[in-house]
Amino acid sequence: MAEALAIAASISLLKALVSSLLSEVVKQNVSTVWAGNKDYERLRGMLSRLEPVVSSISPTGGDASTNAWLEALRERLEAVKKVLETSSSLWKRISGSSMLVKETVKLTNLFDEASIVSLQSSLTTKEEVSNMRETMKEISEQLYELRLDTQRRDMAQTTRAAMMTPSWYYNSDVGAITATEACGRIKDVADSVASTSSTSASPNIQQASPGPVLRRQDSFTIFGGDEVVEEAKSLLQESESRWVGLWASGGAGKTLAAQRIFNDSSILSHFEENCYWVTVTKEIRPASLLGKVRWEITGRPEKAPNLSDADFKNQLSWELRDRKKLLLVLDDVWDGELLDWSDVLPNRTTCKILVTTRNEEVLNQRHAAKLQVPLLSPDHSWQLFCWSAFRGVSHVPAELKDYATHVSNECKGLPLALKVIGRAVAGKTDVRYWQLSLQKLRNADILSTDHEIQLYLRLKLSVDELPARTHLKDCFLYFAAFPEDKNIQVDEDLLPLWLGERIVGKNPDYNPVDEAYELLGWLISRSLIELHSKPSRITMSPDFMTCKVHDVLRDLARYILQHDVVTSERVCLYEAGRNLKGFPVEWTPPAIGSSKPSGTSTTVTTSLRACRMSLMESNLEDLPPKLFDAPKLQVLLLRDNPLIVIPDGFFSNLRNLRVLDLRHTSITTLPSSFGNLKLLVVLNLSQTELTKLPHSLGNLSNLEQLNLDFCEKLTYLPSQLSSLSRLRILSVLSLTQDVWSDTGVLSNWGKADLKDLTHLVALENLRIASQSQKNIPTGLTTALKKLRILELMFLGLKSFPAPGPDDLQQLELLNLRGCPCLTSLPASFGSSVQCLATLDLSGCHGLLSLPELDGLPQLLTLKLDNCSRLQLLPASFGRPGGFPVLKHLSMSSCRKVAIFPELKPGAMPQLVYLNLKAWVQLPNVPESLANLTTLRYLSLSSCTQLQSLEHNSFCFQKLPNLEELDLEKTQQLSELPASLGSLYNLRKLNIRDCPALIPEEVEFMILHRRIEIVK
Incomplete structure (x- = not known):
């Protein structure tokens, strides 16, 4: 009861x-x-x-x-x-x-x-x-x-x-992210998913008696090659050897060892931070290698077209003649002759070259000090495998401990195989799965005696385990379409391909950009794709993460696509990065004989099954008059080649083509057959020599993305552009030409006008430039309901139209930094664009005032750099609750602004980055900055009127999270405040060209390496 x-x-x-x-x-x-x-x-x-x-x-x-x-x-x-x-x-x-x-x-x-x-x-x-x-x-x-x-x-x-998130941000790493941190966040999500799935699927395994405890740590700490790293550091700093080499088989950790050396604080100090990294690759040409070296060390572009390779080498040697200390890392060298070409450093014992290679003979040719990178010991192998497979798990289940040991032994001590296979089995708690995986690994030795093939067969296990329903295997194999060691951007390089082939974008309720990032995230979580961050040495703009595939994994993708498959039967034909000059002969389908009833014979050419072709960066100069029969071809990538002419009949047999990438070629016209590509979704013609586009452009009714950036010989767009009703992305940026110019009625017949953009109602991303237009067409912001990204380079634009109540409701990014004459934004702007996350007004020299922007609920970044006529910021900028999620506020060189808005408690509650560089009228540190308790970076550099940093109303102890303080060229500062020494999180202080005395409290922190000082 x-x-x-x-x-x-x-x-x-x-x-x-x-x-x-x-x-x-x-x-x-x-x-x-x-x-x-x-x-x-x-x-x-x-x-x-x-x-x-x-x-x-x-x-x-x-x-x-x-x-x-x-x-x-x-x-x-x-x-x-x-x-x-x-x-x-x-x-x-x-x-x-x-x-x-x-x-x-x-x-x-x-x-x-x-x-x-x-x-x-x-x-x-x-x-x-x-x-x-x-x-x-x-x-x-x-x-x-x-x-x-x-x-x-x-x-x-x-x-x-x-x-x-920037991997480097205006001379600061505060608020930035490293590749290790980014991978860690992504793998945390994957591990939580695996943990949830395994808990519900196999509760008995999860409740098993615990095994050894695993620490959360970086793979660097369990690399196991410490002796090699220390010996190489000693050779670079103390020996007379000009060349130091690391060699081992593919996937053994050469690059990882070189990275540890390259990033070591003692090496950076010894070479006074003059350390440079160049990835060589297998098919690189001498001119390209010299160009890379020159760009990395000097920031200057590649060689002039009329300069021979030998003269270019001599020129580069002359440019580097005065360098006292240099370390150049040449990663992944295949050909010893390339070392002769790269030998451009001054002949001093303080200038060294570190080489990584799979071929010991490469080092013998230069009499280099050789160090063989060892395979991991069984203990290190097991530790690295568990770091990958059981990441985030406090204990290894006892039932899986023995299997983990056997699997790590089968990886033969190769760090790459240990990480990739470890991530493939992460979250799998069914013992039967481990048994099957172990058997597949052992079969690699049986199926081949070749070391590289054995490695591929082991790594193939990880690719085979990718779920088919999510197209992850296709996404991974796409990386073989890019040249070796290519840094790949998601939005510019991957998304157009995946969208064009409908790998993403099928679900109307799922943003295709988000879907692409999701797929990339799963590949990163499996360690099949690496993230790469590299600070820019030249530009002052943020540098963001790119993705990259290890050369062994790229070779694995090619092996999967080509092994035991004749050319005519291959779905993907990839030869990116090779020095071909002409179209690959092996891609020409074989001819077969057949007999007619009359007894006469004829020759029939078989069709190719290829769906994708890539010849990126292959030094391709000529194309065949007519591309042979490839009825299934959907993706054709010919970018970064010295192509001049596309034959008239080239596209005749390509009626199913969906993606065509011709960027950075020298083509001047498109053939007449171009208009037949009616299924084309993505067309990239950026940085070409095109003088005009055919009127048949309007026939491309399925086109969703059109890129025409920096086609400096293109003078107009055909009016048929307005027929592209499905166009989602349009980018037409130019430094010299104005394709939108209005020079008279007669001359504009058949030419597109800015008003035609109102017909492109599907646009989500619009990037355009104009030297003459002074207004944005009436109704443009109203017509483009789906617009998410808007970037304008309008030299004559003075005002931005006031958005109506339903306008720009999806806008996430507005970039007007190319509008120097812009004087104001409409007063209603701050209450209209509720989804805006980034507003960039940098370089708007004519800007006189700003509307109240503090009510934008999702604004993360606000840039006002070089707004030289702006005199006053709205008082509302400091209201309680204003800018609720703002993290980055950059206002460098606002020379006429003398007063920072008074910040009430609760204003800008999440701000981490504040740049007030070159506020030449700023007399002292604004007292209300004390309310920015989350601030991590503060720049007051070149504030020439600044005489003291603290006063009765402000003390740096009120900024407990401050990590970096930039005081460069504050030439009237006489002394730094002692309170800086009490900031526990402060780790970098820039006082270059600043005469201020350093107090004892700060000297103590510097002495104990708590603060890095930049003088």
Whole structure:
């Protein structure tokens, strides 16, 4: 009886809670906030179906397990109710959505655990049992799909955020991200997904007796090649040897060892930070290598066209003649002759060259001091494998410990194989899976005696395990289309290919950019793709993360695509980076003989099965008159080649082509057959010598992306541009030509005008330039409802049109830094563009005033650099609650601004980066900066009127999180405040060309290497 009453009480609570959730909470409190939110709508529908389920449970005959499950369900529903109730304001929408997502995952797990058998005792009839079973099954399936969507979205957001965070930012690494940090964040998401899946799938394994504890650490700390690294550092600093070489087989960790040496503080100090890295690659030409070396060391471009390679080498040697200390790292050298070409450093013992290679003979040719990078010992192998496979797990399950040992031994001590295979088995707790994987690894020795093939066969296990439904294998194989060691950008290089071939973009509810970042994130989490960050030595703009594939993994992709497959049967034909000059002869289909009934014979050419062709950076000068029959070809990549002419019939047989990339070629015209490419989705003609585009451009009715940047000989666009109603991305930037110029009615017949852009209603990304246009066409911002990115380089633009209530509602980035005459933004701007995350007004020299921007709820970055006529910032910039998520505020060289807005407590609550460089009228540090307790970087460099840093109303102790302070060229400062020595997080102080005395407290911090001083 007591049990029945307890169940009745639980059911009563459930009924009341579900009823409340579906009526008051949904209808009144949150409907306006969550309207249109897919997660909310789906969860609301599922909860509404719970009500009859709960109602159908009888309050008699229940048992303890049933009651426990109902109690857990009640708790989860209560948690969901709280999420929906507390997310009552618009700006909490993002955090509320994240909490809602977590609750849906918990609900999913709960329904997975529901026992229909134990609930049967509480139901009165078999019909009720059957109905409940079906309902619970449907709800579980819906929640499972919701959980998958949640995991995908989490991976997309994490990967995109990591890659959109600068890896270097205006001389500062504060607020920036390293490749290791970015990979760590992405792998954390993957590990949490694996942990959730394995917990529900194999509870017995998870509850097993614990194995050894694993520390969270970087793979550098378990590399195992410490002796080689230390010996190489000693040779570079102390020996007379000009050349030092690291050699080993592919995947053994040569580059990793070289990176540890290159980044070592003692090496950087010894060479006075004059350390430079050049990746050589297998097919590189001498001129290209010399160009890379020159760019890295001097920042100057590649050689002039009329200069021979030998003269270029002599010129570079002359340019470097006065360098006292230099370290040049040449990574992945295949040909010893290239070392002769790269020998351009001064002949001093303080100038050294570090070489990594797979071929010991390369080092013998230069009499280099040779060091063989050792394979990892069994202990190091096991440790590195576990770091990859059990990352984030406190204990290795005992059932898997022996298998981990066997698998790590089968990887033969190769760090690359250990990391990649370790990530492939991460989260797998079924012993049978480990048994099968181990057998596949052992088969590699049986199937081949060649070392590289054995390595490929082992690594292939990781590619084979990629889930087919997500196209991850296709995404990985795409990296073989790029030249070796190419730094690849997602938006410019990968997304157009994946979008054009519809690997992403099929789901109308899923932004294709987010989908691309999600797929990339899964590949990164598997260690199949690396992230690369490299500070720019020349420009003052942020540098962002790029992705890269290890050369062994690139070779693996080529092996998968080509092994035991004749050319005519290959789906992908990739020869990027080779010095070909002409079209590959081996790609010409073989001819076969056939007999006609009359007895005469003819020759029939077989078709190619290829769907993708890549000849990027192959020194290609000529194309065949007509590309042979390739009816399935969808992607053709010919970028970065010295092509001048495309034959008239070249595109005749390519009616299924979807992606065509001809950027950075020398073509002047497109052939007449170009208009037949009616399925074309992506067309990139940037940096070509085109003088005009054919009117048949309008025939490309499926075109979604058109890039025409820096086609400096292109004088106009055909009016048929307005027919491209599906165009999502249009980029037409130019430094000299104005394709939008209005020079008279007659001369403009058949030419596109800016007004034609109003017809392109699908545009999401618009980047255009004009030297003559002074206005943005009326109705443009109203017509482009889907616009997310808008970048304008309008030299004559003086004002930006006031957006209407429905205009620019999707805009995330507005870049007007190419509009020097812009005087103002409309007053309504700060309340209209609610999704704006980045506003760049740098270089708007004519800007006189700003509207109130502090109410923009999602603004992360505001750039006002070189707004030289701006005299005053709005007082509202300092209101409490203003700029709720702003992180970066850069206002360097605002020379007429003398007063920083008074910041009230709660203003700019998340600001980490503040740049006030060259505020030449600033008399002292604004006292209200003390309210910026989250600030990590502060630049006051070139503030020539600044005489003291602290006063009665300001002390640096009020900035506890400050990491970097830039005081370069503050020439009237006489002394630094002693309080800087008490800042625990301060680690970099720039006082170059600053006469200020350093107090003892700061000297102490410098002496103990707590603060890096830049003089």
